[in-house]
Amino acid sequence: MRNSQPESPVSSISERLPATDSQASITQLFESMRPDLLRFAHWLARDRSLAEDIVQESLLRAWRSRDTLKDQGAARAWLLTIVRREHARLYERKRLELVPLDEALESQTPAKAADPDGDLFTLRNAIMRLPIEYREPLLLQVLGGFSTEEIARELALSTTAVLTRLFRARNKLRTFCGLAPAPDVAASEAAP
Amino acid sequence: MSCEHARLMIGADPEGSAPELEQHLQECGSCRQFRTEMRTLEANIRRALERPPASARTVRSTWRPLALAASVLLAMLAVLAVWLLRPSDTLAREVVAHVQEEPESWLARQHVDAQSIDEALRGAGVKLDITSDRISYAQSCWFRDHYVPHLVVQTAHGPATVLILRNQHVSARRNFHEGGMSGVIVPAPQGSLAVLTRGGADTDAVAAQMQQDVRWLPDAH
Numbered sequence: 001m002r003n004s005q006p007e008s009p010v011s012s013i014s015e016r017l018p019a020t021d022s023q024a025s026i027t028q029l030f031e032s033m034r035p036d037l038l039r040f041a042h043w044l045a046r047d048r049s050l051a052e053d054i055v056q057e058s059l060l061r062a063w064r065s066r067d068t069l070k071d072q073g074a075a076r077a078w079l080l081t082i083v084r085r086e087h088a089r090l091y092e093r094k095r096l097e098l099v100p101l102d103e104a105l106e107s108q109t110p111a112k113a114a115d116p117d118g119d120l121f122t123l124r125n126a127i128m129r130l131p132i133e134y135r136e137p138l139l140l141q142v143l144g145g146f147s148t149e150e151i152a153r154e155l156a157l158s159t160t161a162v163l164t165r166l167f168r169a170r171n172k173l174r175t176f177c178g179l180a181p182a183p184d185v186a187a188s189e190a191a192p
Numbered sequence: 193m194s195c196e197h198a199r200l201m202i203g204a205d206p207e208g209s210a211p212e213l214e215q216h217l218q219e220c221g222s223c224r225q226f227r228t229e230m231r232t233l234e235a236n237i238r239r240a241l242e243r244p245p246a247s248a249r250t251v252r253s254t255w256r257p258l259a260l261a262a263s264v265l266l267a268m269l270a271v272l273a274v275w276l277l278r279p280s281d282t283l284a285r286e287v288v289a290h291v292q293e294e295p296e297s298w299l300a301r302q303h304v305d306a307q308s309i310d311e312a313l314r315g316a317g318v319k320l321d322i323t324s325d326r327i328s329y330a331q332s333c334w335f336r337d338h339y340v341p342h343l344v345v346q347t348a349h350g351p352a353t354v355l356i357l358r359n360q361h362v363s364a365r366r367n368f369h370e371g372g373m374s375g376v377i378v379p380a381p382q383g384s385l386a387v388l389t390r391g392g393a394d395t396d397a398v399a400a401q402m403q404q405d406v407r408w409l410p411d412a413h
Contacts, residue, residue, distance in 0.1 A: 042244040051244075091337065123240040133334045141205070143241055148204065156311045156332040156339070160296060167203035170230060173237065179229060182199050 026066055029075055030059055036076065037083050040143050044087045044136065046128055054090060058083045080144045081154060084136070091132075119177070126176030134169035137162055198223045206230040283360055284368040284377055287386045290335055290342075291353050292371055297344050298351055298390060300329040312341045317358050317382070322405040329353075336360065345398060352393035354402055358383035365399075382408040 034055065041051035041058075062069075062082050069078055127135065137155065140146040146154070152162045167182075175181045193216040201213050206227065217224050291297070304327045312330035313320060316339060328351065329344035341356040353375075365378045375388035376395045385402050387395040 039241075039244050043241060046245055048244070120236065120240050123236055124243070124245055127237070127240060128245050138237075139241070142238060156314060158331065161294070161331060163200055163204040164296070166205065167200050170203050170206070170233065170237075174229070174233060177233060177236075179233070182203060182226065183196070 026063075026069075026072075029072055030062060030079070033076055033079050034059070036143075037079055040080055040139060041083050041087060043127070043139050043143065044084065044132075045090075050090070054083060054086050058086045061086065077144065077146065077150075080140070080146075084140065084154065123173065123177060126173050129176075130169055130172060134165055134172065137165050138169040141166060195220060195223055199226055202227045202230050206234040283357075283362065283384075284366065284375070284386075285370060286336065287355055287357075287375070287377070287388065288368075288371045288373055290333065290355070291373065291388055294331070294333070294342065297329045297331070297342065297353065300344055301346075302328060304328060304330045309343075312343065313356075315339050316341050316356060317409045318356050319407040319409060320405055321407065322402075345402075347393045347398060350389065350391040350393045352395060352398045353386075353388045354398065355386040355388075356383070356402075356406060357386060358408070360384050378403065380406065380408065 037055045037058065038051055041054040042048060045051045045054060058079065062079055069075060127138075130138065137151050140151045140154065141148075148159055148162050148166070151157075152159045155162065157165075171181050193212045195216075198213055198216045198220065201208065201210065202223070217227065303325045309320065309327060309330045312332045314332060316332070318341065322345070326345050326347075327343055328346050329342070331342045332339045333342040333355075335342075335355065335357070336359065338359045340358070341354075343354045343356070344351050345354055357377075357380075360383055362377055362379050362384045365376060367376050368374070373388045373390050374395065375386060376399050377384055377386045378399045380403065385399055385406065387399045387402065389395050
């Protein structure tokens with residue numbers, strides 16, 4: 001059967017196959033989002049090559065489901081959601097060999113020396129050290145621009161749980177940055 | 193609005209604003225100071241996230257033989273550790289730590305609707321026959337690299353927390369007391385069930401009931 005639907009939105013495919021105007025348009029749209037998707041995936045996965053795999057797979061999934069994208073203005077949020085789910089799938093099914101995070105961060109010391117802004121370097125490391133349950137909603141909010149309610153839907157959590165996780169994420173970062181941590185709100189609310 | 197609530201709102205979204213919050217900030221200097229600090233931190237977080245992070249995982253082909261040898265050694269150590277540390281103890285500790293991280297779960301009193309329960313079960317490979325009017329909290333939580341249903345069931349003697357652990361296998365039931373909680377982990381057809389209480393709920397009875405109410409689907413993925 002003739003393959004009238006290109007299997008990938010990436011430019012390598014669009015260069016190979018003749019595309020209709022709408023296909024070319026959506027290819028261009030997806031490609032324009034790639035840097036944002038890659039950065040988001042990289043912060044989630046904390047690994048460049050893994051992030052590239054995630055983004056590639058996500059774009060493939062997005063291309064196959066492109067008919068469900070009715071509003072191109074919503075493409076960024078839609079693609080970020082696909083990337084998050086792809087990362088979660090990969091995280092669930094694949095056991096990657098890890099090097100200790102401290103070791104990996106220490107190996108970046110020359111970069112720190114070259115970084116004119118040491119505070120940001122510290123903060124990047126602190127974000128890297130956040131557990132995934134705190135890092136994920138923070139990235140969805142800050143990089144993705146998702147509202148608390150949208151994050152709650154995406155992560156299958158209550159809005160209160162998302163607020164608590166976002167609070168705790170930033171509270172941990174406060175500590176890393178030398179600020180006194182705020183009392184844990186949820187814990188104090190739960191106290192008798 | 194209390195200071196605690198104000199700080200939760202600020203910490204969750206430093207750039208956010210709501211009339212109630214603004215009113216509180218007009219009257220509370222320390223919360224104003226907290227928001228100023230958090231907004232400064234937020235600006236730095238946004239700047240920090242503009243650049244991708246340093247990779248925590250490294251894959252270098254020249255290191256593969258060493259990595260392989262290290263993996264074998266680690267696997268052997270892991271087997272030894274599993275034997276020495278008695279995994280059910282470790283599992284109980286992690287279950288307690290997880291529940292302690294969601295203290296609000298004990299406070300829920302309203303019934304959870306069937307849709308929220310379905311969402312909590314989504315992807316976990318289980319179905320529940322239990323009637324939703326006994327469940328006051330239902331979340332899908334990240335636990336040991338999997339999403340697991342985290343439920344609070346109301347009983348005549350107080351709430352009991354149930355974690356449905358499809359991917360955690362235990363060979364025998366094990367009671368535990370830790371962190372002000374008592375509970376039991378019981379083997380199940382395709383994983384295990386953890387039931388905890390902070391008060392007088394009968395965890396054995398809840399575990400027995402959940403054994404009947406949980407239906408394990410053939411394939412979780």
